[in-house]
Structures are given as C-alpha cells and as structure tokens.
Amino acid sequence: MNTTPSARFELVVTLIAGAALAVGLPVQAIQQAPVSAQLALLVAAAGWLVARRWPWPGLLLVMAAPILAASGGWTPILTWTVVVFAALWWSRRGLSALLLGLATGSASYLAFALAEGVWVGNLLLLAFSVCVAASAVGGLLRARADFVREAELRAQQEARARASELDQRVATERLRIARDLHDSVGHQAAVVSMHLGAAEVHAAAGAPAAEVTADLRQARAGVQSVLLEMQRILEILRVAPEDSLGPLAAHGHVADLVASFTAAGLPLRASVADAPAGQAVDAATAVYRVVQEALTNAQKHGAGEVTLDVATIGDEVVVSVQNGLRDGPAGAGRLAGERAGFGLTGMRERLASVGGWLRTGVEDGQFRLEAHVPIDAGRSR
Known part of the structure; x- marks a missing residue:
C-alpha cells in the first residue's frame, strides 16, 4: 500500500x-x-x-x-x-x-x-x-x-494556466484561419457562380461556343483557386510553426482581386491606392480581406454598379464600398449582415484585431461600407 x-x-x-x-x-x-x-x-x-x-x-x-x-x-x-x-x-x-x-x-x-x-x-x-x-x-x-x-x-496551477493559454492561442489561430477560409473560398465560389451563370445565359441565347467555353474555363480556374487556397490553409494547419502563420493575401494584391471580380462580370468602378510604406503585415491582410468580403457581398446581395475606393488618409487606410440594393429593405438587411452569415462579423473581428473599425449603413438607397485600418496594426493594441 x-x-x-x-x-x-x-x-x-x-x-x-x-x-x-x-x-x-x-x-x-x-x-x-x-x-x-x-x-x-x-x-x-x-x-x-x-x-x-x-x-x-x-x-x-x-x-x-x-x-x-x-x-x-x-x-x-x-x-x-x-x-x-x-x-x-x-x-x-x-x-x-x-x-x-x-x-x-x-x-x-x-x-x-x-x-x-x-x-x-x-x-x-x-x-x-x-x-x-x-x-x-x-x-x-x-x-x-x-x-x-x-x-x-x-x-499544477501554472501548468493548467500554460495549457489554457495554449488552448486559447490555438482557438484564436483557428478562428483566424476560418475567417481566411471563409473570405477566400466565399469570394472564389462567387466568381465561379458568376461564370457558370454567364455560361448558362450564353448557352441559352445561342452564343458562340467560344464564349461559353471561355466562361467555363474561367469557372474552372476559380474552382482550382479554391482548391489551391484550401490546400495552403491545410498545409499551415498541419506543419507550419506559429511564427510562419503569415497572411494569405495583402494590400498589394487588391488590384488583382478587383480584376478578378471585373472579369467575373461585376460592374465595378475602383480606385485603389498603393500600399503605404511601413504598413504592418496584419494591416495589409485586413485591407485585402475587407475588400474581398465587401465585393463578395455586393455581388451576392447588391444591384447595379459597385464603387470601391481604397485610399491612405493620415495613418490609416480607408476602404469605402458603395452599391445599390437588390431587394429593397430585405437586400439592405442581408448586406448589413442580418443574414449574411459570418462575413461582416468576421470583418469586424479582423479589423478589431488590428485596431481598426467598420461602419455600414444605407443612404439614399445605396448600401455603404467604410472600414478604417491603421497602417501600423500594433498602434492601437
């Protein structure tokens, strides 16, 4: 005994x-x-x-x-x-x-x-x-x-505290990756949907086979982008240490993002300033994801031309998006996040994580979104 x-x-x-x-x-x-x-x-x-x-x-x-x-x-x-x-x-x-x-x-x-x-x-x-x-x-x-x-x-208490801190870090990183996955896959899925819709319309209207083939080719490229994005995220989850968990997109790629929406048929008028000097990595990612989510929402729930403006004002990057409403008040509710899933919620969380903030609303029949992202993401923490 x-x-x-x-x-x-x-x-x-x-x-x-x-x-x-x-x-x-x-x-x-x-x-x-x-x-x-x-x-x-x-x-x-x-x-x-x-x-x-x-x-x-x-x-x-x-x-x-x-x-x-x-x-x-x-x-x-x-x-x-x-x-x-x-x-x-x-x-x-x-x-x-x-x-x-x-x-x-x-x-x-x-x-x-x-x-x-x-x-x-x-x-x-x-x-x-x-x-x-x-x-x-x-x-x-x-x-x-x-x-x-x-x-x-x-x-024992210190061991439990360390385990709790580790669990919290893992949960936070999983949330970040989930937001990235939602933003990226949601955007690519919207692009694929638009191209398939265009192919369907062209085929029904008897358009030349080249146009239908082009639409299908672009839809296929979108599917491949989704698969590639998911593969990158899974590789990070599997093997990358914490220090290597970098952003999957950045401010400098916003122009390419805009081009992909334009190619998918979204009527878009955009003005995108270059990334400011000294911009933090997290801030650059936040700018890209905000633009991506805003344009995806506009494509899904908006109507008419979309106006995008990305500008550096003082020590912040300000993202402004404006578009019409597809179904009146119901469309406004979807764009405002009442039924938009985790999109705008994730956007607010991402901005809050870098010291930024988000404002949305309807003015003169137009849905407006304005995001402020500090250039130095650590400044407001």
Whole structure:
C-alpha cells in the first residue's frame, strides 16, 4: 500500500510511543513499581488515544502521566518519553509548536522535580529542553510539508494556466484561419457562380461556343483557386510553426482581386491606392480581406454598379464600398449582415484585431461600407 511521507512519519512515531508503553508495563511490574507508576502508563496510553479525536484534552492526560508516576516516588522516564513523542507528533499535526513545547516542557520539569526532590537541576532542564526541541522539530516538519504542498499546487496551477493559454492561442489561430477560409473560398465560389451563370445565359441565347467555353474555363480556374487556397490553409494547419502563420493575401494584391471580380462580370468602378510604406503585415491582410468580403457581398446581395475606393488618409487606410440594393429593405438587411452569415462579423473581428473599425449603413438607397485600418496594426493594441 502506498503511503505519504507524512503518514509514514506519524506511523513510526505512534509505534515507538506504543512500544514504550507496551514494554513499560511488564518492566515496571518486574521492578515492583508502585501502582501510581503503572497507572501513569495507562493514563499516557489513554491520553494518546483521546488526543487523536480531542487533541488538547488527550495531551493533558499524557502530560499528567509523568507527574502521576513521580508523585508515587518513581522516576518518570517512560511516561516522559511518551510526552516527548506526543509533542513531536501533535506539533507535526498542526498544533502550536511554541504552546505545545512550553506545556509539555513545564509538565516534564515538574515531574522530574517531584521525582528528584529538587527544583533546579540539569536533569530537569534536560527534560524541559527535549520537549521544547521535539515541538520545534514537529513544527518545522509541518512548515516544510506545507511549503512542499503549496509549491506542488503552484506548479499544477501554472501548468493548467500554460495549457489554457495554449488552448486559447490555438482557438484564436483557428478562428483566424476560418475567417481566411471563409473570405477566400466565399469570394472564389462567387466568381465561379458568376461564370457558370454567364455560361448558362450564353448557352441559352445561342452564343458562340467560344464564349461559353471561355466562361467555363474561367469557372474552372476559380474552382482550382479554391482548391489551391484550401490546400495552403491545410498545409499551415498541419506543419507550419506559429511564427510562419503569415497572411494569405495583402494590400498589394487588391488590384488583382478587383480584376478578378471585373472579369467575373461585376460592374465595378475602383480606385485603389498603393500600399503605404511601413504598413504592418496584419494591416495589409485586413485591407485585402475587407475588400474581398465587401465585393463578395455586393455581388451576392447588391444591384447595379459597385464603387470601391481604397485610399491612405493620415495613418490609416480607408476602404469605402458603395452599391445599390437588390431587394429593397430585405437586400439592405442581408448586406448589413442580418443574414449574411459570418462575413461582416468576421470583418469586424479582423479589423478589431488590428485596431481598426467598420461602419455600414444605407443612404439614399445605396448600401455603404467604410472600414478604417491603421497602417501600423500594433498602434492601437
């Protein structure tokens, strides 16, 4: 059976004290000790048992045992030994070492004073000192055990905190990658849908086969882009360390993004400024994703020409998008994010992560979106 060091220590002390009492009864009987000496051993044994439930009442009985033995003219060596181990045991159990040392030491001093018939002597001082020392040792052992237990508890708490922090980092990165996947795949899916729709219209209208083939070829290229984007994300999730989790797009690629929407048939009038000097990587990614999500929403839920403006104003990049409404108030609700899934929610979270902000609304029958992205993404954190 596995036992703790504390349990083993208490067991050893109890066995020694019990052995002293068990051996003392026959030895004192052989030596024809007075009845008071035999009774003192029984009182000490009873006190030890009582103290396990009621410490101080039991200890008073243990401390009374050597005094009882000495009152009958018998040297209280055995009962004093039990007192010493009791001081060690119960100070280790948490009783005040100072109070216990003074109490057991004083009782032992009195017992040997009665036995020796003097009030000052080396034996008396030795009896007192040993009890005080035993109590001090028990208190030190208790303090050490408390220290070890608290250190183990702190280590466990720190381990749990590290695990929690790691889980939080993993969850945050998964959310970031999920947003990237939504933005990228959502855009590419919209492009594929537009090309397939154009192919369907051209085929129904009897357009030349070259036009239909071109539409299908562009749709196929969109599907390949989706597959490539998903492959890149899965590779990052599989093998890349945290430091290599860079953005999947940047401000400098916004012009290419605009061209892909234009090629897909979205009526788009765009003005895109170059990326400003010193732009943070996260800020560049945020600009690209905001434009991507805004144009995707406009293609899905808007109507008419879309106006895009990406400009550097002061220490921010401002993205402005404006488009008409397809279904009146219902279309406005979809564009505003009431039923747009995670698109605008993810956009707001991404902007918040770099210290930016987003404003959307309907003015004069036009849906307007305006995003502000700090050039230095760490400035507002």
